Amino acid sequence: MSRTAIPGPDDTLRAELPNGIVALARANPASPSVTLTGSLAVGALANPPGVLGLADFTAAALMRGTQARGMTALYDALESAGASLGVSGGTHTTGFHGKSLVEDLPLLLGLLVEVLRQPAFPAEQIEKLRAQILTGLALRDQDTGDRAGMLFDELAYPGHPYRLPDEGQPETVRTITRRDLADFHARHYGPRGLIIAVVGGVEPQAAIAAVRAALGDWDNPEQPEPAALPPLEPAAAERRARVEVAGKSQSDVVLGAPGPARSSPDYMAAALANDVLGGFGMMGRLGEAVREKAGLAYYAGSSLGGSLGPGPWSAAAGVDPKNEEKVIDLMLAEIRRLVEEPVSTEELSDSQEAAIGRLPLSMESNGGVAGALVNIEKHGLGLDYYERYPAVVRAVTREDALAAARRYLDPERLAIAAAGPPR
Amino acid sequence: MSLTRATLDNGLRILLKEMRTAPLISQWLWVGVGSRDEPGGRTGASHWVEHMLFKGTPRFPAGVLDKAIARYGGYWNAMTYIDWTAYYETMPAEHIGLALELEADRLQNAAFAPQDVDSERTVIISERQGNENSPLFLLDEAIQNAAFEVHGYHHEVIGDMADLERMTRADLYEHYRAYYAPGNAVLALAGDFDPDEMLARLRPLYEGIPAGPPPPRPVRPEPPPSAERRLTVEGPGETTFLHASYRAPAADSPDFHAFMALDSLLTGPSNLNFFGGGISNKTSRLYQTLIEGDIAVNIAGGLQATLDPYLYTLHLTLHPERDPAEAEAALDEQIARARARAPEAAELARAVKQARALFAYGSESITNQAFWLGFAERLGGYGWFEDYLERLAAVTPEDVQRVAAEYLAPERRVLGVYLPTGEPLPEEPPE
Numbered sequence: 001m002s003r004t005a006i007p008g009p010d011d012t013l014r015a016e017l018p019n020g021i022v023a024l025a026r027a028n029p030a031s032p033s034v035t036l037t038g039s040l041a042v043g044a045l046a047n048p049p050g051v052l053g054l055a056d057f058t059a060a061a062l063m064r065g066t067q068a069r070g071m072t073a074l075y076d077a078l079e080s081a082g083a084s085l086g087v088s089g090g091t092h093t094t095g096f097h098g099k100s101l102v103e104d105l106p107l108l109l110g111l112l113v114e115v116l117r118q119p120a121f122p123a124e125q126i127e128k129l130r131a132q133i134l135t136g137l138a139l140r141d142q143d144t145g146d147r148a149g150m151l152f153d154e155l156a157y158p159g160h161p162y163r164l165p166d167e168g169q170p171e172t173v174r175t176i177t178r179r180d181l182a183d184f185h186a187r188h189y190g191p192r193g194l195i196i197a198v199v200g201g202v203e204p205q206a207a208i209a210a211v212r213a214a215l216g217d218w219d220n221p222e223q224p225e226p227a228a229l230p231p232l233e234p235a236a237a238e239r240r241a242r243v244e245v246a247g248k249s250q251s252d253v254v255l256g257a258p259g260p261a262r263s264s265p266d267y268m269a270a271a272l273a274n275d276v277l278g279g280f281g282m283m284g285r286l287g288e289a290v291r292e293k294a295g296l297a298y299y300a301g302s303s304l305g306g307s308l309g310p311g312p313w314s315a316a317a318g319v320d321p322k323n324e325e326k327v328i329d330l331m332l333a334e335i336r337r338l339v340e341e342p343v344s345t346e347e348l349s350d351s352q353e354a355a356i357g358r359l360p361l362s363m364e365s366n367g368g369v370a371g372a373l374v375n376i377e378k379h380g381l382g383l384d385y386y387e388r389y390p391a392v393v394r395a396v397t398r399e400d401a402l403a404a405a406r407r408y409l410d411p412e413r414l415a416i417a418a419a420g421p422p423r
Numbered sequence: 424m425s426l427t428r429a430t431l432d433n434g435l436r437i438l439l440k441e442m443r444t445a446p447l448i449s450q451w452l453w454v455g456v457g458s459r460d461e462p463g464g465r466t467g468a469s470h471w472v473e474h475m476l477f478k479g480t481p482r483f484p485a486g487v488l489d490k491a492i493a494r495y496g497g498y499w500n501a502m503t504y505i506d507w508t509a510y511y512e513t514m515p516a517e518h519i520g521l522a523l524e525l526e527a528d529r530l531q532n533a534a535f536a537p538q539d540v541d542s543e544r545t546v547i548i549s550e551r552q553g554n555e556n557s558p559l560f561l562l563d564e565a566i567q568n569a570a571f572e573v574h575g576y577h578h579e580v581i582g583d584m585a586d587l588e589r590m591t592r593a594d595l596y597e598h599y600r601a602y603y604a605p606g607n608a609v610l611a612l613a614g615d616f617d618p619d620e621m622l623a624r625l626r627p628l629y630e631g632i633p634a635g636p637p638p639p640r641p642v643r644p645e646p647p648p649s650a651e652r653r654l655t656v657e658g659p660g661e662t663t664f665l666h667a668s669y670r671a672p673a674a675d676s677p678d679f680h681a682f683m684a685l686d687s688l689l690t691g692p693s694n695l696n697f698f699g700g701g702i703s704n705k706t707s708r709l710y711q712t713l714i715e716g717d718i719a720v721n722i723a724g725g726l727q728a729t730l731d732p733y734l735y736t737l738h739l740t741l742h743p744e745r746d747p748a749e750a751e752a753a754l755d756e757q758i759a760r761a762r763a764r765a766p767e768a769a770e771l772a773r774a775v776k777q778a779r780a781l782f783a784y785g786s787e788s789i790t791n792q793a794f795w796l797g798f799a800e801r802l803g804g805y806g807w808f809e810d811y812l813e814r815l816a817a818v819t820p821e822d823v824q825r826v827a828a829e830y831l832a833p834e835r836r837v838l839g840v841y842l843p844t845g846e847p848l849p850e851e852p853p854e
């Protein structure tokens with residue numbers, strides 16, 4: 001195994017299949033196992049109006065049985081080998097992730113192909129899955145963190161699909177039929193935009209050949225282009241709201257605004273500004289102000305959700321309900337500071353070095369490397385991205401970070417959401 | 424990959440594993456103190472002390488270290504468990520020196536500044552409030568309270584709210600001084616280093632620390648369970664949970680591996696890795712009967728490796744249309760089956776293959792390997808880890824039936840139900 005552990009063009013094989021699939025492979029000869037991960041170009045954005053949760057439901061239903069075998073037979077094959085495979089829906093894409101011992105890669109790949117191309121949606125399993133999803137939604141609706149996050153999305157993304165929960169609502173999930181799932185799959189699942197990475201104790205040439213043999217003949221002429229996102233509605237004023245969840249001991253607060261897409265030129269500047277705000281060390285300035293100095297929360301930090309679209313740049317904390325306002329004020333003060341003055345030279349340098357230093361750690365497992373390869377492809381970063389990464393990170397200046405913070409975070413026009421017990 | 428061991432004169436045990444797969448080193452310091460060592464009035468002290476060790480020493484004030492570690496792309500954290508407290512740092516190999524010095528320093532010199540004790544009190548109370556938001560925490564806490572009347576396993580690691588509100592700086596500092604000593608610690612490192620050179624770097628950092636008196640062990644053995652206990656916790660929501668918690672064998676019990684195999688059959692393989700994912704459990708007996716039978720929507724189980732007999736808990740999330748009595752009856756049928764009949768040899772062989780795969784996944788992470796070094800040492804030696812698969816493979820179908828018959832007896836369990844009292848949320852019109 002390469003001592004540097006960082007994938008690059010010299011040790012990563014990339015192939016574009018004629019049907020649009022991009023396959024990537026990298027060997028980790030020391031590993032007795034292999035990871036297979038990737039994504040399809042379909043997600044919750046493809047939900048028809050009023051049918052929230054359909055894409056998520058479809059993704060989850062794929063593993064409930066194929067035309068060749070029922071669900072128990074499918075999982076019997078996987079679990080007997082100590083392997084795992086899962087498919088899960090997202091907003092823009094649907095992800096899959098599998099792993100096995102090296103000797104079982106043909107089995108794993110074969111099952112993936114069955115699941116993606118020939119799902120059977122057996123009626124009985126669909127009803128069991130529906131009960132599981134509905135229970136998940138009932139638990140979500142009791143979770144103050146989830147509720148604050150959902151309320152934040154509604155406030156931050158008016159008129160935009162990001163305001164809607166991918167997993168849907170109980171009343172929409174109840175109405176989805178087996179036919180809806182099969183139709184959604186037939187229309188939206190296909191090879192175009194499919195990315196697959198194979199990393200572990202297998203030769204890249206052999207891995208790509210296996211992917212080609214398994215998926216190279218997949219064709220779906222119906223497969224639509226991914227839906228374009230509507231423009232964001234600029235916020236005219238602060239939007240603040242609170243939702244009550246009875247019987248809870250703690251509140252969660254989320255505040256922020258839409259941030260940059262991953263491919264945006266100022267993404268790295270925003271990412272570093274965010275690290276200073278609520279990531280670095282024990283959650284940056286927010287952790288310092290809210291947890292370390294004021295002792296007001298077990299957690300307080302921030303994150304940048306940039307993906308294929310303008311994901312949220314948000315700060316969050318879990319607090320005693322009586323301290324909600326106090327904590328929101330402290331967090332707003334930190335956001336104000338971030339847009340009023342540049343971060344210090346030392347802060348920027350700390351965050352830059354941390355971002356670079358974390359790289360080998362994030363790449364120590366097959367799953368970490370495979371995820372990185374999919375990321376490179378999904379966002380068009382280039383196979384040499386992780387080799388260039390230190391230079392990309394160090395090129396960001398204090399002024400760049402300030403400009404990015406100002407572009408996305410206007411302290412007077414943030415979305416501010418809280419969920420907690422009645423007061 | 425070789426293992427190097429040393430014990431210093433003051434009793435500190437050091438374990439070093441050279442792994443040249445990535446330019447990283449992971450260091451773990453294990454201290455032999457957990458919530459089992461806390462008497463009433465001091466519940467939660469071990470966890471609170473763990474928090475205080477991030478508040479700085481005279482040499483390394485709070486914030487300085489945090490920055491230094493994060494700046495090199497490292498990460499550090501700590502965990503308090505019922506049996507132990509562990510601190511770890513995973514760093515690029517060339518920067519590990521700082522972490523080496525830090526752990527040796529805070530083993531003895533944590534400041535416990537009064538204002539830090541006060542601000543951490545509210546942080547930990549907030550952490551507990553966050554836990555209380557979860558029905559599962561409320562149910563498990565009630566079960567633990569009922570399952571142990573005299574043993575320190577009676578209370579949750581986070582501690583009782585009454586103690587979190589009242590404990591003083593002096594209580595915490597006394598707890599720290601009593602347990603944080605080289606003779607009560609294990610230092611484990613794995614990664615990109617030469618073991619002899621590493622040992623030469625570690626010796627001067629620790630050799631000057633006095634051994635100290637042996638730590639107090641107020642642990643009182645729990646008498647054998649004599650009758651089933653049943654309890655109900657009510658709270659918000661619309662989902663019912665049923666947990667059946669059985670008094671389980673300790674990690675050093677000759678029955679432990681047979682019990683792991685039993686758990687694999689009932690609920691799927693327990694993942695003992697700290698880093699490195701598990702696998703699904705859809706062919707396990709409880710999934711096949713309870714979920715396929717529309718009794719539950721989720722099942723899980725897990726045996727933990729503990730110093731004293733702790734709990735093996737079967738977790739059921741009920742199907743929205745089922746009640747606890749139906750779930751209990753269906754569960755009891757499976758328990759009775761496991762106690763009455765030995766499993767097929769093929770079922771056992773599968774459990775062994777699954778464990779082998781989980782070990783392979785866990786072997787990728789240097790942090791996970793360093794975790795295993797110290798964790799196994801706390802359980803009686805690294806051999807516990809090295810021999811694990813072999814001992815699992817040696818389990819016979821009759822062993823599995825024997826441990827099921829013995830440990831899954833009704834009088835050994837606490838049956839807890841979380842009953843939701845809340846009305847379903849008002850439904851909003853679909854968009």
